[in-house]
Amino acid sequence: MKSIEDNPQGITEAEIVVGIPSYNEADRIARPTGQADKGLRRYFGERSSVIINCDNNSPDGTRQAFMDTATETPKIYLSTPGDVRGKGQNIRNLLEKAVELKAKALVVVDADVTSVTPRWIFNLVGPLFEDFDYVAPLYVRHKYDGLLNSNIVYPLTRALYGRRVRQPIGGDFGFSGELVQAFVEADAWTDAVDNFGVDIWMTTVAVRHRSSVIQSFLGMPKVHRARSSQNDPDMVFRNVVGTVFDLMGPFHDFWKDVKWSRPTALFGFGMGEVEMASPVEVDSGVLWEGFSAGVHAKWEIYERVLQRASSAKLEEVAGLPKDGFEFPIALWAQILYDFASAYRGAVVPRDELLDVLIPLYQGKALSFVRETDSMNTQQVEEFIEDQCLQFEKTKTYLLERWVQG
Amino acid sequence: MAKVLIVDDEEGIRMLYSMELEDEGYDVVTLPDGKDLLKTIKREKPDCIVLDIKMREFNGLDLLQSIRKEFYDLPVILNSAYSSYKVDLKAVAADYYVVKSSDLTELKEKLRIALEATIPKK
Numbered sequence: 001m002k003s004i005e006d007n008p009q010g011i012t013e014a015e016i017v018v019g020i021p022s023y024n025e026a027d028r029i030a031r032p033t034g035q036a037d038k039g040l041r042r043y044f045g046e047r048s049s050v051i052i053n054c055d056n057n058s059p060d061g062t063r064q065a066f067m068d069t070a071t072e073t074p075k076i077y078l079s080t081p082g083d084v085r086g087k088g089q090n091i092r093n094l095l096e097k098a099v100e101l102k103a104k105a106l107v108v109v110d111a112d113v114t115s116v117t118p119r120w121i122f123n124l125v126g127p128l129f130e131d132f133d134y135v136a137p138l139y140v141r142h143k144y145d146g147l148l149n150s151n152i153v154y155p156l157t158r159a160l161y162g163r164r165v166r167q168p169i170g171g172d173f174g175f176s177g178e179l180v181q182a183f184v185e186a187d188a189w190t191d192a193v194d195n196f197g198v199d200i201w202m203t204t205v206a207v208r209h210r211s212s213v214i215q216s217f218l219g220m221p222k223v224h225r226a227r228s229s230q231n232d233p234d235m236v237f238r239n240v241v242g243t244v245f246d247l248m249g250p251f252h253d254f255w256k257d258v259k260w261s262r263p264t265a266l267f268g269f270g271m272g273e274v275e276m277a278s279p280v281e282v283d284s285g286v287l288w289e290g291f292s293a294g295v296h297a298k299w300e301i302y303e304r305v306l307q308r309a310s311s312a313k314l315e316e317v318a319g320l321p322k323d324g325f326e327f328p329i330a331l332w333a334q335i336l337y338d339f340a341s342a343y344r345g346a347v348v349p350r351d352e353l354l355d356v357l358i359p360l361y362q363g364k365a366l367s368f369v370r371e372t373d374s375m376n377t378q379q380v381e382e383f384i385e386d387q388c389l390q391f392e393k394t395k396t397y398l399l400e401r402w403v404q405g
Numbered sequence: 406m407a408k409v410l411i412v413d414d415e416e417g418i419r420m421l422y423s424m425e426l427e428d429e430g431y432d433v434v435t436l437p438d439g440k441d442l443l444k445t446i447k448r449e450k451p452d453c454i455v456l457d458i459k460m461r462e463f464n465g466l467d468l469l470q471s472i473r474k475e476f477y478d479l480p481v482i483l484n485s486a487y488s489s490y491k492v493d494l495k496a497v498a499a500d501y502y503v504v505k506s507s508d509l510t511e512l513k514e515k516l517r518i519a520l521e522a523t524i525p526k527k
Contacts, residue, residue: 138494138497161524162522162523162524163524164497166497210524210525210526212477215497217494254525257523257525258523258524258525259521259522259523260518260519260521260522260523261522262478262480262500262522262524263473263497263498263499263500264498265470265473265474265477265498266470266473266494266495266497266498269470269494269495378491378492382491
């Protein structure tokens with residue numbers, strides 16, 4: 001599928017590949033490229049390596065900016081053809097290239113991350129040479145950075161697959177050569193995976209593959225470009241949640257036998273003082289409007305998707321005033337399990353089903369913001385931990401619903 | 406019955422936990438520090454470890470990282486008189502963190518869950 005490859009140094013093999021997926025990142029890509037080069041030379045100078053920009057044929061000059069970045073590490077530019085877009089498309093090109101290069105370690109770093117350091121490269125690559133297959137990032141993040149992850153993706157994937165990967169859609173990962181091969185051979189590449197669903201797809205496939213998972217603390221908070229119009233939050237929601245639901249079908253034989261959850265090993269300590277993340281502002285008014293308008297407009301669909309007890313409780317929640325609003329976590333877990341079951345049974349067309357889940361997610365996010373308003377980072381982590389336990393306790397409900405179809 | 410290894414430098418805690426957990430039907434093995442921890446794990450093959458954090462010459466959080474390296478999927482419950490160690494990211498590698506109390510209800514509950522936790526093997 002790749003239509004453009006610029007490999008000026010004719011690289012045919014590399015032990016370590018650092019991949020930087022991009023679209024219109026001409027003004028930012030020099031930073032991760034330069035840091036990757038420093039990290040590779042400083043910590044892995046004895047190994048062969050290459051930095052690959054996997055791009056969506058960006059019209060803003062990303063290719064030139066990447067190739068013009070001075071590095072001692074060789075570089076390759078890959079691109080999808082014409083106007084083919086999507087992060088997943090870039091990742092797919094990257095995975096295939098990594099297999100071709102016989103890479104033992106592949107690291108992916110988002111192009112818009114300005115906080116990447118050489119140490120990130122060490123922390124993402126290092127465990128791959130110590131028998132780990134999948135390195136997930138642990139960042140310092142503000143409590144409101146990643147609401148979709150904290151309220152749906154992390155608790156749901158943790159309850160389903162039993163492994164506590166705190167940032168399953170973090171965007172910066174490390175994979176062993178064996179796992180890269182497994183990705184390339186895996187089925188279930190969907191349109192959503194070709195776009196923003198690719199991160200959760202890789203995490204889920206890795207855990208399902210029973211890879212040895214380690215979370216690596218990256219020290220610096222993740223600082224990246226604010227979501228722009230090209231990253232429409234509703235599209236991100238549909239891609240990510242749709243991918244979680246899509247994978248539940250083929251992976252049912254695995255997750256039905258998972259009980260509770262287990263931690264992972266950790267890597268990357270002793271980096272001194274940890275910098276705090278910058279505050280993230282959340283517009284509670286937008287969440288409230290989205291929830292209250294959506295829940296009334298889509299009520300007929302909720303009645304079809306939800307079990308009677310859940311819809312009755314949701315009706316009660318919808319009647320709460322904004323000032324006293326709270327979305328109970330046990331209800332939220334049941335609602336997500338109802339939606340997952342309905343998605344499988346195509347009770348409502350799948351795209352429509354994901355769309356009508358958005359107002360409920362907005363309500364849950366609003367409740368999260370209200371409940372954690374006065375909490376510090378650690379207290380919020382404990383709050384999320386309690387939510388995850390609720391998802392795990394409620395999993396028997398999902399198992400029953402899944403069997404009912 | 407499941408075997409639990411208690412690692413704590415307070416003799417009173419080791420005795421209390423041994424009595425209470427044996428009454429629940431567990432086999433209990435104890436260690437007063439982390440000196441021979443890895444050897445003891447290899448020899449005794451415990452199903453779960455209850456690990457103190459602040460011991461005289463040992464830090465339970467560092468011991469936890471060593472356990473994860475050699476025994477990736479062995480359940481470990483951190484058990485400390487201090488709740489402040491929860492802030493330490495190293496605690497993420499534990500299955501659960503339980504603050505010490507004379508009432509062992511929470512510890513027993515977390516022990517039960519940790520022993521029930523299942524991820525299908527290859």
